[in-house]
Each structure stands twice: as C-alpha cells, then as structure tokens.
Amino acid sequence: MLTREKLKEFALEVAGVDKIGVAPIDRFKNAPADMNPLNIMPRARSVVVIASRILRGCYRGIDEGTHWPSYSIFGYQHLSGRLQAAAYRISRFIEDFGYEAAITGMGASSREWGPWGPAPRPDKPVRDVYLQLRIAATLAGLGEIGWSKVFLTEEFGPRQRLNAIVTEAELEPDPIRTGRLCDRCYRCVAECPAGAIPRDRSVSIEVEGHKLEWADIDLGKCKLTHFGLNRRNGQFLIKRYPGFYLPIEEQQVTWREAWDLGWTIFPSVHFYSVMSIGVPALCGARGCIIGCMKHLEKKGVVKNLFQNKPVFSEEPPWSLPEKPRPATHHGFIYHPENEKKKKIEVKPGRIWY
Numbered sequence: 001m002l003t004r005e006k007l008k009e010f011a012l013e014v015a016g017v018d019k020i021g022v023a024p025i026d027r028f029k030n031a032p033a034d035m036n037p038l039n040i041m042p043r044a045r046s047v048v049v050i051a052s053r054i055l056r057g058c059y060r061g062i063d064e065g066t067h068w069p070s071y072s073i074f075g076y077q078h079l080s081g082r083l084q085a086a087a088y089r090i091s092r093f094i095e096d097f098g099y100e101a102a103i104t105g106m107g108a109s110s111r112e113w114g115p116w117g118p119a120p121r122p123d124k125p126v127r128d129v130y131l132q133l134r135i136a137a138t139l140a141g142l143g144e145i146g147w148s149k150v151f152l153t154e155e156f157g158p159r160q161r162l163n164a165i166v167t168e169a170e171l172e173p174d175p176i177r178t179g180r181l182c183d184r185c186y187r188c189v190a191e192c193p194a195g196a197i198p199r200d201r202s203v204s205i206e207v208e209g210h211k212l213e214w215a216d217i218d219l220g221k222c223k224l225t226h227f228g229l230n231r232r233n234g235q236f237l238i239k240r241y242p243g244f245y246l247p248i249e250e251q252q253v254t255w256r257e258a259w260d261l262g263w264t265i266f267p268s269v270h271f272y273s274v275m276s277i278g279v280p281a282l283c284g285a286r287g288c289i290i291g292c293m294k295h296l297e298k299k300g301v302v303k304n305l306f307q308n309k310p311v312f313s314e315e316p317p318w319s320l321p322e323k324p325r326p327a328t329h330h331g332f333i334y335h336p337e338n339e340k341k342k343k344i345e346v347k348p349g350r351i352w353y
C-alpha cells in the first residue's frame with residue numbers, strides 16, 4: 001500500500017529531493033479552471049509538491065559582481081532538469097502502486113503566454129492547464145509565498161525550485177504553514193534592480209483560513225532584467241553595446257514582450273548566446289532571492305546555515321551606472337551634441353569605426 005511516509009522516504013532518500021509535501025485535491029476546489037489539477041486529471045486525489053535547494057554558492061559570484069554561469073546553469077537551468085528527473089522517478093514509484101501520476105511542468109508564468117488554443121470540449125478550459133507551483137507548494141505545507149512572490153521555506157529561505165505531481169493516489173495531507181518567514185521587511189523591494197516589486201500593491205487569495213498574499217510584480221520589468229537588458233547589472237550587454245540605454249523603470253512591456261525581446265538580442269551578445277542554451281537567469285535574483293536570503297539568515301529563521309559569518313557582504317548591492325557615457329559617433333550615427341563640438345579633422349589613413 002502506498003502511504004505518504006513511503007513516498008517521502010523514496011523522494012528524499014532515492015530521488016534526492018530536499019523537500020516533499022502533499023495537498024489533498026479539495027484544497028484546489030476554488031482554483032481557476034486553467035490552474036485546477038482536476039482539469040489535468042479528473043480523478044486526482046492528491047497533489048505532491050517537491051523542492052530542490054539552490055546551492056548557496058551559486059549566488060556568491062553574483063553578490064561579488066564577478067561570476068554568473070554558476071547561478072544561471074546550476075541554480076536554474078540544470079537544477080530544473082534535475083528536479084524534472086526526480087519528479088519522473090517519484091511518479092514512476094507512484095504508478096508502480098497502481099495510481100496514475102502526472103508531472104505538471106515548471107512553467108511559472110503560463111498565463112503570460114496567453115491562451116494556447118481553443119478548449120477541446122465545451123466543459124474544459126482553454127489549453128494549457130498549469131498549476132501555479134508556489135500556491136500548490138503552500139497548499140502542500142512546504143512553506144509560504146514571500147512578498148517578493150518567491151517561495152520561502154524554513155530550511156532554505158528563498159533558495160529552492162519546485163515541481164508538482166498530480167496523482168490518483170489518496171495520501172495523508174500535510175498541514176498548511178504560513179506566516180512564519182516573510183516579515184514584510186521589503187529588502188526585496190529595495191534591492192530589486194528593476195524596481196519590479198511594489199511595496200503597496202498586492203495580489204491575495206484565501207485557502208482554508210490562510211491568506212496568501214504577494215506583491216503585484218511587474219513581470220515585464222522583471223523579465224527585462226532577468227534577461228540581462230538592465231544596464232544596472234547588465235555588464236555583458238554594456239560590453240557589447242556601450243551606448244545602449246533602456247530605462248527599465250519606464251518600460252511598459254508584458255512578460256511575453258520582454259521574453260521575445262530578450263531572445264532577439266541573445267544571439268548578438270556572446271555570453272548571452274552561450275547562456276541561452278536554456279532559459280538564462282541573468283539578474284541573479286539579486287533582490288528577491290539574495291536580498292531576502294541575507295535578511296532571513298541574519299534574522300536566524302533559516303535552518304540551512306553556513307560556517308562563515310557573515311557569509312555575504314552587508315554593503316549595499318553593487319550597481320553599474322544606469323546611463324551610458326555621452327559618446328561621439330564619428331561618421332555613421334548622427335548625434336545632435338556632436339554639432340556643437342569642434343569638427344573632427346579627417347586625416348588620411350585614419351581608422352573609422
């Protein structure tokens with residue numbers, strides 16, 4: 001017989017995840033149709049949510065301002081792949097007991113893609129149905145959604161990725177635990193290089209007496225920065241396009257538009273073209289994860305602690321100049337400022353660019 005304890009033991013000891021929790025299907029009864037697990041599996045009885053920690057060292061180079069691949073590859077792309085593999089092993093374990101198990105995928109922003117197609121039947125929602133993983137993780141008792149909208153746990157604070165399995169197996173549920181970690185310190189707001197996390201606008205839902213609330217993030221500004229188009233921490237972009245200036249806080253773009261713009265630019269910026277073998281994470285989550293981690297660790301509410309303290313700098317986060325230096329463009333690009341300057345004498349043999 002499949003029990004919650006058997007499943008947890010397999011997930012933690014064999015599949016190698018760091019956390020697992022179970023939500024009974026009725027906790028999703030008020031979920032919108034495009035986020036309701038019953039629209040994926042009509043006979044579902046439980047939703048199993050798993051988490052793998054992001055190595056703390058992945059953030060070291062970003063906090064120092066010196067090294068990016070560690071987070072983008074091992075804290076994001078590769079870790080997501082590992083979690084998918086673990087979800088597959090756990091699902092196989094469940095199906096060996098005779099219960100169907102569906103891995104729901106890790107798309108955090110499925111609504112931002114827009115509807116993917118017509119409803120297959122009049123009583124079904126427009127494709128595609130995706131779980132909102134952070135809500136599912138809260139309902140499975142893994143932790144809570146912070147003001148930053150990042151999922152927080154007692155073990156790792158904001159450092160984990162999530163995945164979920166919808167199953168016909170009826171498993172003993174875990175209790176919902178909220179209100180323990182995020183104290184509304186707003187360090188995430190202050191240290192987000194995009195200014196994407198508002199202090200005064202939120203989204204909230206209520207489930208079984210728990211209010212789940214998070215900031216109404218500007219996903220377009222976040223994605224532009226996440227994709228390295230923000231000069232404040234876009235050193236690779238600046239190197240390639242020294243005069244490029246996209247004032248992030250003035251942009252009014254959707255998540256999808258920012259996504260498309262990023263993929264248009266990646267091929268021409270060497271580092272981005274290498275990193276975009278998967279979805280790159282070029283902001284480094286400097287406000288919503290690093291800033292939050294510093295706060296929660298200092299407060300002593302995170303269990304996964306380290307020998308060296310303080311582990312990260314207490315200085316304000318580094319930031320590159322937001323605006324480019326005025327450039328004199330010889331020849332090909334008109335700049336009105338150049339009209340006022342002394343005419344440049346062209347000498348024979350001069351190399352133009």
Ligand code: SF4
Binds near residue numbers: 225
């Ligand atoms: S990923 Fe970066 S830009 Fe987006 S909310 Fe977090 S800190 Fe802000």
Ligand code: SF4
Binds near residue numbers: 181183185187189296
């Ligand atoms: S930094 Fe973390 S603890 Fe502070 S408000 Fe943001 S999410 Fe909450």
